Amino acid sequence: MKLLPLHKLGPKEKPGNVVSFGLFLPWVSKEQGYELKVKIIHEKDQFLQAIQPKIFDLQHSIDPEYGDYWSAEFWINPGDKPHPASAWGEKGRYVYRFLLRNQYTGQEIDWIIDPFAREYAVGKLSAFTLGYTAHTWSYQESAWRTPKLQDLVIYELMLTEFGNDIAGATAKLDYLHDLGVNCLEIMPVANVANTIDWGYLPIGYFGVDERFGKRNDLQRFIDQAHRRGMAVILDVVYGHTSNQFPYSYVYRELRYNENPFMGPFAKDYFGESTDFKRTFTQDFFYTVNFHWLDCYHCDGFRYDCVPNYWDGALGVGYANLTYETYQTVKAKTLQGDHWLRFQGDHEITLVQCAEQLEAPVEIVAKTYSNCTWQNETLSAAQGTAGGSADAVSELGLRLGLDGYPAEAVHNTDTLAKSALQYIENHDQPRFICNFGLWEKDDILLQEGDRSKWYKLQPYVIGLMTAKGIPMIWQGQELGENYFVPYNGWGRVMLLRPVRWDYFYDPIGKKMISLFRKLLSLRQSMPELRRGEHYFYNHYDNYQSKQVLLFHRKEGVHFSLVALNFGDQPQWVPYTFQQAGTYQEMLHGQEDPSLNLEQVQAGVPYWFEVPGNYGRIWRI
Numbered sequence: 079m080k081l082l083p084l085h086k087l088g089p090k091e092k093p094g095n096v097v098s099f100g101l102f103l104p105w106v107s108k109e110q111g112y113e114l115k116v117k118i119i120h121e122k123d124q125f126l127q128a129i130q131p132k133i134f135d136l137q138h139s140i141d142p143e144y145g146d147y148w149s150a151e152f153w154i155n156p157g158d159k160p161h162p163a164s165a166w167g168e169k170g171r172y173v174y175r176f177l178l179r180n181q182y183t184g185q186e187i188d189w190i191i192d193p194f195a196r197e198y199a200v201g202k203l204s205a206f207t208l209g210y211t212a213h214t215w216s217y218q219e220s221a222w223r224t225p226k227l228q229d230l231v232i233y234e235l236m237l238t239e240f241g242n243d244i245a246g247a248t249a250k251l252d253y254l255h256d257l258g259v260n261c262l263e264i265m266p267v268a269n270v271a272n273t274i275d276w277g278y279l280p281i282g283y284f285g286v287d288e289r290f291g292k293r294n295d296l297q298r299f300i301d302q303a304h305r306r307g308m309a310v311i312l313d314v315v316y317g318h319t320s321n322q323f324p325y326s327y328v329y330r331e332l333r334y335n336e337n338p339f340m341g342p343f344a345k346d347y348f349g350e351s352t353d354f355k356r357t358f359t360q361d362f363f364y365t366v367n368f369h370w371l372d373c374y375h376c377d378g379f380r381y382d383c384v385p386n387y388w389d390g391a392l393g394v395g396y397a398n399l400t401y402e403t404y405q406t407v408k409a410k411t412l413q414g415d416h417w418l419r420f421q422g423d424h425e426i427t428l429v430q431c432a433e434q435l436e437a438p439v440e441i442v443a444k445t446y447s448n449c450t451w452q453n454e455t456l457s458a459a460q461g462t463a464g465g466s467a468d469a470v471s472e473l474g475l476r477l478g479l480d481g482y483p484a485e486a487v488h489n490t491d492t493l494a495k496s497a498l499q500y501i502e503n504h505d506q507p508r509f510i511c512n513f514g515l516w517e518k519d520d521i522l523l524q525e526g527d528r529s530k531w532y533k534l535q536p537y538v539i540g541l542m543t544a545k546g547i548p549m550i551w552q553g554q555e556l557g558e559n560y561f562v563p564y565n566g567w568g569r570v571m572l573l574r575p576v577r578w579d580y581f582y583d584p585i586g587k588k589m590i591s592l593f594r595k596l597l598s599l600r601q602s603m604p605e606l607r608r609g610e611h612y613f614y615n616h617y618d619n620y621q622s623k624q625v626l627l628f629h630r631k632e633g634v635h636f637s638l639v640a641l642n643f644g645d646q647p648q649w650v651p652y653t654f655q656q657a658g659t660y661q662e663m664l665h666g667q668e669d670p671s672l673n674l675e676q677v678q679a680g681v682p683y684w685f686e687v688p689g690n691y692g693r694i695w696r697i
Contacts, residue, residue, distance in 0.1 A: 317386025
């Protein structure tokens with residue numbers, strides 16, 4: 079894979095109000111009769127009927143690597159206003175789009191966005207800022223280091239739902255740091271056509287959608303997150319696009335039988351499929367990755383819908399993209415500057431997380447992905463919530479990431495490996511919905527019965543003490559109870575803002591107190607982050623009572639975790655291998671009677687596990 083020459087793609091400001099444009103448009107040439115024009119208007123003028131955009135011609139040439147290339151350079155002359163009241167020539171944001179016309183046939187294709195735009199405006203409009211001032215990174219950025227994989231605690235959020243926009247989310251970074259998370263997974267920030275949208279049908283990849291804010295805003299957000307010890311990984315969508323994405327839209331309108339960018343490749347689950355057999359497609363998304371790492375200092379990626387571009391461990395799609403991205407970062411760490419953030423102790427700490435729900439073990443074992451989403455734990459938890467003792471057994475295996483490698487060697491690179499542990503994410507109804515629903519008006523407005531909040535407790539304790547990387551979905555720690563439909567546009571086009579008033583109500587206080595306690599324990603107890611995980615698979619003693627028992631061990635540190643998913647307290651036996659006093663880590667300090675004192679090694683010991691709760695004993 080090669081980096082596209084971004085220096086000649088998209089809009090570029092030059093001294094004296096001069097702006098240049100560049101665009102690859104393969105298979106569309108002047109010789110075929112095509113003319114490409116750009117329509118530009120100042121942001122202040124765009125909704126005024128008397129002021130029309132100015133139109134400039136782009137010139138055609140041939141790029142030796144990528145073929146047909148269109149470019150232009152012109153002066154935004156303050157003395158050449160399209161209307162006396164126009165803001166043309168002033169500093170600020172200008173919005174633009176391309177128009178393709180064939181002088182032989184008369185065909186016109188309007189509303190073509192710039193696939194290389196760095197900024198966007200309303201809907202399908204691209205943008206640039208005349209007089210743009212680049213973000214100045216804080217001096218602490220040079221000291222920032224992306225956390226090791228085993229130490230991550232991830233908080234998934236959507237910027238608009240979490241904080242209204244980037245500025246609002248930035249204002250809550252202290253809250254997230256205080257909660258105890260150290261990695262933020264941000265739902266897609268790429269440009270989409272709709273104002274309310276999850277972001278999984280992109281039309282622009284090189285900038286921040288205007289509904290969230292501007293590029294300076296996101297750079298400032300990541301800078302401020304790093305200052306608080308939190309990494310930021312971005313959710314990226316490379317296997318499919320919106321049908322308004324220019325490399326889909328233009329060639330469809332031209333009625334071409336082939337497309338230089340789009341087309342069948344692997345699975346075809348959503349939107350318009352990208353064709354990774356095309357070198358241009360490979361290089362485009364490799365360049366997108368590099369741009370976000372270099373320009374925005376993000377710490378890695380969560381790759382959405384990997385089956386859409388998964389063609390095997392030696393393929394040209396997903397596996398190749400993660401390999402090339404890793405090798406680029408590895409080489410860049412030798413050059414210093416902000417790339418040093420990935421230079422860990424004998425490892426590269428770039429986060430490459432796959433959403434490959436069909437084969438999560440394979441994706442971490444056979445590619446340069448170092449972690450993956452997996453719905454196995456979630457499914458086992460759902461079965462447990464339904465009262466299945468067999469599901470409790472399955473949950474025990476899943477919390478231990480049974481079958482997943484802890485590390486793998488690829489070529490000469492040794493990578494730590496893991497998987498995310500969650501019971502909630504943007505794709506799913508809140509877990510509390512498993513314990514009852516109530517409707518406001520219709521199915522889209524269903525909510526989980528929040529009075530059953532206490533049933534969540536053993537699942538939360540299990541996630542935060544299990545092997546793997548725990549992930550919290552925004553507001554989960556407050557007892558958020560939105561329902562998400564399993565299909566239809568109501569999933570992606572309905573705003574579900576975090577209800578911050580939950581922070582102050584009795585349920586929210588109890589929930590966030592539990593999360594804070596568990597995250598503090600995970601931070602202070604190394605065995606919970608990287609230790610051995612052993613599940614005690616004994617049906618009669620444990621699962622038949624809806625109890626799950628496992629231990630975590632790392633060096634001299636040993637912790638026993640007991641979870642009770644039933645409503646009634648249960649007495650269960652356990653034989654400790656080491657004598658001594660075991661402190662109950664959740665409440666043992668305020669209630670010493672919960673501690674297990676003078677425990678003898680090799681002797682069965684009976685203890686009580688409260689209903690819908692758990693215990694953590696540590697020697």
